[in-house]
Amino acid sequence: MPTPPEPDLSALASLAHELAITMARVVGDMALVVDGHGVIAEVAEGALGPIAGCDQWVGRRWIDTVSPGSQVKVLSLLQEVTLCGATTLGRELMHPVPGQADLPLAWSAIRLGSHGPVLAVGRDLRAVAALQQRFVEVQQEMERHYWRYRLVQSRSQRLYQVAHDAVLVLDAGSLVVLQANAASAELLGRRLEDLLHQPLTDSLPVSLLGSVLELLVATRSSGRAVNRRGCGTGPSGRLDMAAAPLTVDGRRQLMLRLRKELGGAPGDGGVDEVLALSRMAEVVETTADALVITDADGGVLMANPAFLRLTGVADESLLRRRLLPELMVDTQGAWAAMVDEVRRVGMVTGVVLEVGTPDGPPRRVRVAAALLAEGEPACIGFAGGVEPLPDP
Known part of the structure; x- marks a missing residue:
């Protein structure tokens, strides 16, 4: 036709x-x-x-x-x-x-x-453009929350595996032990396999039972972390205890930490801080990718050895407070733009940026970054792995 x-x-x-x-x-x-x-x-x-x-x-x-x-x-x-x-x-x-x-x-x-x-x-098309922008922001916010959720899971597992303290994860209702590390079995004088999948009350000595139950009930009812210093007596002597509520896949759980009583006056967190910093250092040191934490303006606060190798700086103290774009030899402004973008939307993933060098070819790094807003002042975490440059 x-x-x-x-x-x-x-x-x-x-x-x-x-x-x-x-x-x-x-x-x-x-x-x-x-x-x-x-x-x-x-x-x-x-x-x-x-x-x-x-x-x-x-x-x-x-x-x-x-x-x-x-x-x-x-x-x-x-x-x-x-x-x-x-x-x-x-x-x-x-x-x-x-x-x-x-x-x-x-x-x-x-x-x-x-x-x-x-x-x-x-x-x-302004109304349409506004809706599209809002959709992108909501999608980024969802990705940001998911990323945080995965990060919390990873931290929980790492804490559970490497902590020197006894750490147990319990079902909040039945107090059945879901996870426990070797230190918890040693502290309670039990075999690890005898602790798992059994009510914690079956594994506690009578001298410790009342104090632990009081701590767990207080944490469960208040929904907040609770600490007790020098409470109860275990096989290794008096203990410091702490418990915190968790929600994993919709299930309410409790994380219980037990340690031998620390020296110092009550409320003195000096030893706790040293232990926390030592464990944080262990995590940072064993991370394969380049990792750096900056302040909200991009000034370096902490970096791991992989990041030091990336920047060619031998001593981490030489990086402190230096701006990330300066360290990356950011002649095109891409790193500075990324810092601004993370501050604006909270998270950026999968961005490939170049790291310039004074006397050699640039290197490409695939970077993910997120605003770590849980603390004050807010910080930004960057993680990246070096990628090969494309053939000319």
């Missing part, structure tokens, strides 16, 4: 101005009349209202009213109208507005006769 010929709209050419006003009011938010040279002859505004500077579009080429990235789209649209008489697909063009963000408009066009002007109708 032959394609019907395009209708001849030459008779409407003299009504281009009136058609532009009507189309702007009924179909779109703005309409243009463009002559055969691509110059705007008429501008009609609809429900969108006045756009700053659009009253000066008359007499200018349409291509000069859009941002540089949209100019090729204008040429494509005009070429399609010349060949086909109308556009089959709309074009999204960005129009600079003085003092504001660029205005996105979706344009369709039709030629009024083979030698007549082009009538272009534009629709405001």
